[in-house]
Amino acid sequence: MRRDDLKRLGSREAVCKSRIRVAVIRKTTGERNLRDRCPAMIPRVYKTADDAVLDLTKRRVEAVVHDAPVLAYLMSQQAAALDLVPMDIADEPLAWMVRRDDTALRQALNDALATMRRDGTLDRVLERWIPRVERVRSR
Numbered sequence: 001m002r003r004d005d006l007k008r009l010g011s012r013e014a015v016c017k018s019r020i021r022v023a024v025i026r027k028t029t030g031e032r033n034l035r036d037r038c039p040a041m042i043p044r045v046y047k048t049a050d051d052a053v054l055d056l057t058k059r060r061v062e063a064v065v066h067d068a069p070v071l072a073y074l075m076s077q078q079a080a081a082l083d084l085v086p087m088d089i090a091d092e093p094l095a096w097m098v099r100r101d102d103t104a105l106r107q108a109l110n111d112a113l114a115t116m117r118r119d120g121t122l123d124r125v126l127e128r129w130i131p132r133v134e135r136v137r138s139r
Contacts, residue, residue, distance in 0.1 A: 001063045002056065003083045009063065010085055016040065020062040023052035030065045049074060057081060073129070 001009055009015050015022070016038035024031040026045050034043055044061050046052040052064045053074045064071060068086055075082045098106045116122040 001083060001085055002059075002081055005062060006083055006085070015063060015085075018062075021060070023055060023061040023064040023066075025049055025052065025066050028066070030067070034065050053082070 001015075009018060009020070017040055019040050019042065021044050022034060022038075022041045023044050023046050024034050026047055031043065031045065034041060044052075044055070046055070049064070049066045049070050052061070052066065053071070055061050056064050068084070072084055075084050096106075096109050098109065113122070116125070
């Protein structure tokens with residue numbers, strides 16, 4: 001959301017109970033969960049998160065609901081005007097998908113991820129490509 005709206009809309013409760021325009025991305029769980037859990041909001045449906053954030057900066061919507069890492073990246077390009085407010089509307093872990101019979105590849109991926117966690121590479125990659133990732137993790 002815009003930084004100047006943080007005092008008024010800086011919590012999940014304030015956002016869900018307010019009659020505000022909220023950008024969602026078409027056919028995502030964010031759209032579905034927003035409609036189900038925050039009926040006071042007025043959803044505005046977009047094809048892309050880029051378009052939604054652009055309309056946020058142009059004051060056509062008051063907030064954007066989408067995946068936190070994507071919004072953290074997009075927000076970093078507008079950091080002076082925008083802020084990330086993680087709200088736990090849905091908890092959706094990410095996973096790698098490999099063919100069921102390719103156990104060697106699955107093991108190699110798991111080993112690589114474990115090594116990256118252990119030696120700090122994962123944190124460095126996340127900080128580089130998802131600015132303000134600590135806000136996403138703090139949910």
